[in-house]
Amino acid sequence: MTNHGETTGPIENGDISGQDPFTGQSAHDTQVTLRTPAELADALPYLLGYRPEDSMVLVALHDREGGGRFGGRARLGIPAHEEDWAAAARQLAQGLVRGSERRSSRPEQMVAYVCQDPAPGESGRDVKRRLERLAQLLRTECGDLDVPVIEALCISDGRYWSYCCPIEGCCPEDGSPMGLPGTSVLAAAATYAGIQVRGTLRELRARLQPWETTAVLEQEAALDAAGMTQVPRILDETSRAEVAEETIALAERVMRRLAAAAPVSGAHPADLRDDDLLAHDEAATLILGLQDRTTRDRAAAWMEGEEAGPALRLWRAVARRCVRPYGEHAAAPLTLVGWVAWSTGDELEAREALAMALGADPDYLFARLLHQACNEGLDPEAIRRCLRAGRTDPASAQTTQQPDPAKESARSGLPATDGATPGATAELDDRAAGPGSATGARRRRRMRPTDGNEGRREARSGGGRRRPTGSRPRSSAAEPSRPGMRGPGGTRPRASDRDTTSTAQSANGLRESEGDG
Numbered sequence: 001m002t003n004h005g006e007t008t009g010p011i012e013n014g015d016i017s018g019q020d021p022f023t024g025q026s027a028h029d030t031q032v033t034l035r036t037p038a039e040l041a042d043a044l045p046y047l048l049g050y051r052p053e054d055s056m057v058l059v060a061l062h063d064r065e066g067g068g069r070f071g072g073r074a075r076l077g078i079p080a081h082e083e084d085w086a087a088a089a090r091q092l093a094q095g096l097v098r099g100s101e102r103r104s105s106r107p108e109q110m111v112a113y114v115c116q117d118p119a120p121g122e123s124g125r126d127v128k129r130r131l132e133r134l135a136q137l138l139r140t141e142c143g144d145l146d147v148p149v150i151e152a153l154c155i156s157d158g159r160y161w162s163y164c165c166p167i168e169g170c171c172p173e174d175g176s177p178m179g180l181p182g183t184s185v186l187a188a189a190a191t192y193a194g195i196q197v198r199g200t201l202r203e204l205r206a207r208l209q210p211w212e213t214t215a216v217l218e219q220e221a222a223l224d225a226a227g228m229t230q231v232p233r234i235l236d237e238t239s240r241a242e243v244a245e246e247t248i249a250l251a252e253r254v255m256r257r258l259a260a261a262a263p264v265s266g267a268h269p270a271d272l273r274d275d276d277l278l279a280h281d282e283a284a285t286l287i288l289g290l291q292d293r294t295t296r297d298r299a300a301a302w303m304e305g306e307e308a309g310p311a312l313r314l315w316r317a318v319a320r321r322c323v324r325p326y327g328e329h330a331a332a333p334l335t336l337v338g339w340v341a342w343s344t345g346d347e348l349e350a351r352e353a354l355a356m357a358l359g360a361d362p363d364y365l366f367a368r369l370l371h372q373a374c375n376e377g378l379d380p381e382a383i384r385r386c387l388r389a390g391r392t393d394p395a396s397a398q399t400t401q402q403p404d405p406a407k408e409s410a411r412s413g414l415p416a417t418d419g420a421t422p423g424a425t426a427e428l429d430d431r432a433a434g435p436g437s438a439t440g441a442r443r444r445r446r447m448r449p450t451d452g453n454e455g456r457r458e459a460r461s462g463g464g465r466r467r468p469t470g471s472r473p474r475s476s477a478a479e480p481s482r483p484g485m486r487g488p489g490g491t492r493p494r495a496s497d498r499d500t501t502s503t504a505q506s507a508n509g510l511r512e513s514e515g516d517g
Contacts, residue, residue, distance in 0.1 A: 039186065041153050041160040042179050044113055045197045046190045047073050049348050053200050054078050055115045056088065056134060058096050058142070060107035061150070071107055072100050078116060078134065085134050093141035103377070112138040112152040124157030125174055135163045204352055207271055207316055208334060210323045219280050219323050226284035234292050247289030248298055254278060254286075255302070255310040274317045283321035290318070290332035296366070300336060301391045303343040303384060312340045319353075322360070331361035335370065342374050343384060350374050 034040055045051045047059055047070065056078050060071035074096040079088050093110075100107050114131040118124055131154055139149040152163040159175030190197075198204065211219065233239040257277050264270050290296045302311035315336040322330035334357035342350035351374055357367035373380070 034186070037151060037153055037160060037162045037165075038176060038179065040111060040151055041113075041155055043186050044115075044155070046186055048075065049196075050198045050204070051200050052113075052115045053117065053202065055113070056092060056138065057113040057115070058092055058138065059111045059113075060096055060100055060147075061109040061111065062100075062105060063108040072096055072103070074099075078114065078131075082133070086137055089134065089137035089141045093138065093145060093147075097142075097145050097147055107147050110138075110142045110147055110149045112142070112149045113155060114138075114153075115155045118157050124159050125161075127156040128154040128161045128175065132163060139163075198348065201352060203267075204349060205356065207267060208319050208337060208353055208356055210327060210330070211320055215280075216323045219283065219321050220326070222280035222284040223287065223321075223323075223326050226281065226288050230285065230288045231291075234288070240292065240294075243289060244292060244295040244298065247286060247292075247295050250282060250285055250289075251299060251302075251314060254282060255307070255314055258313050259306075259310040270313075271316065271320070274313050275320065278314075278317050278321070280321075283318055286314075286318050287322060287326065287329050287333070290336070291329060293366075296332050296336065297387075297390070300339055301387045303340050303387065308340055308344050312337060312344070315340065319356075328360050331357045331364040331367060334360060335364060335367040338367065338374070339370055339380075339383075342370065343380050347374060 034043055044057065044059075048057070052075060054077055055075050057073065057075045059073050062069050062071045074092050076088050076092050079085055096110075097107060112135060114135050116127050116131060118127050135152045135154065139152055142149045150164070154161045154163065154175075155178070156175075158178050160178055161175045162171055165171050210216075230243060233243045254277070258274055261273060261277060264273050290299065299311075302308065315333045318333040319330050319337060322328075322333070334353050338350045338353035338357060341347075341353060351371070354367050354371035354374065357364055358371060361367075370383075373383075
């Protein structure tokens, strides 16, 4: 435990920016020393790059010439059921310690945080009492690994409490108020270093989630109509290449349109502007065209330079159009969002987008490989080189631009996934990839059950019209869902927090694809 006047150690700008915490300092590095719980509480958004909600966080401290230095960070969503707290605390502690050991050195100490806003009728003080057991579990699990927690803080309702203060009556029972955002020394140092706190994960995910507006029915009708003509053409060997060319040409036209649009201030207004620039039929054509893996891999080559910005905006807009029964189709554009974000250095959006892609389709191979590689802190340059090579070889465009995951994994140290063997034959989506997938053009196409209940689920609420074969609608009651995806009637509820509560390494240590905020 630490007294409130003791120093927990300096933090350097290189750490806040997400660089390797074990690299040396330059002459221009600025040290900011955090001495009190108030300063530690204020530091959390700058350590993570966003403001955590419903979160349990561990931050590693490494001894460096007698002074602590921040290292890896790991976050999990707080499980809704208290009986799951022990397992989550163990997972978080073990993941951060083992990841730190794998990357450089074992942490000397930890700082623990539990963050949650009060429920209706609850106060921040109530939250502090309710989460006290969770904080103790974090301390116990770290202690079992011989890494003591020197401070454990609860942050709720704009206030903080210390669980480690050794002086009885020292801390106010109603907590201490957090400082105003941007007013601390650390905030000034972060601003000087060009580091921004990006709000909450909920706000980030909102940019990628399907529409819930009155235009949903129009977009759904456009997808139905496109599915009647486009899916059979994708499945036909003689017309697949033609569909791919049409899809790529359309994407290029829309990207030029987005690049020429007047800039607006703010993420939400910018997304609305981009939505207005993408017609329903264009979005439907792109969504269905990207289900072909060859086409998706060619689109992934827009990953750097002047193309990256418009491409990222396009894939976000396309992901937002994967409405209602087409939520599963969002795996392709979400994976492209994650890839372009990772390629351009935005690991936070990359992890969230790739986690959402896996929420749309847990078996989507490209998303799984990218998600693991991003979380492991690997360099995306190996994939960029492969995509560049494919882009300069016109003949390869007729097969696939995606690097062989087994070969690329071996080069980068990332284990191959599920033994899948990518072949030269294009597939409608990555669910068809698997053992033996290289032996033929295995296609997945949802067939209609004949029982009356399924037929009623497929009927449109307005006119009762059946969906076209090949459009692959999926009943929201039957499909798996995931945090960050939508619930019934365009949403995808998931009780499980499986993927979004797993820790994985980032460039600064361990960070996970955060769950539901």
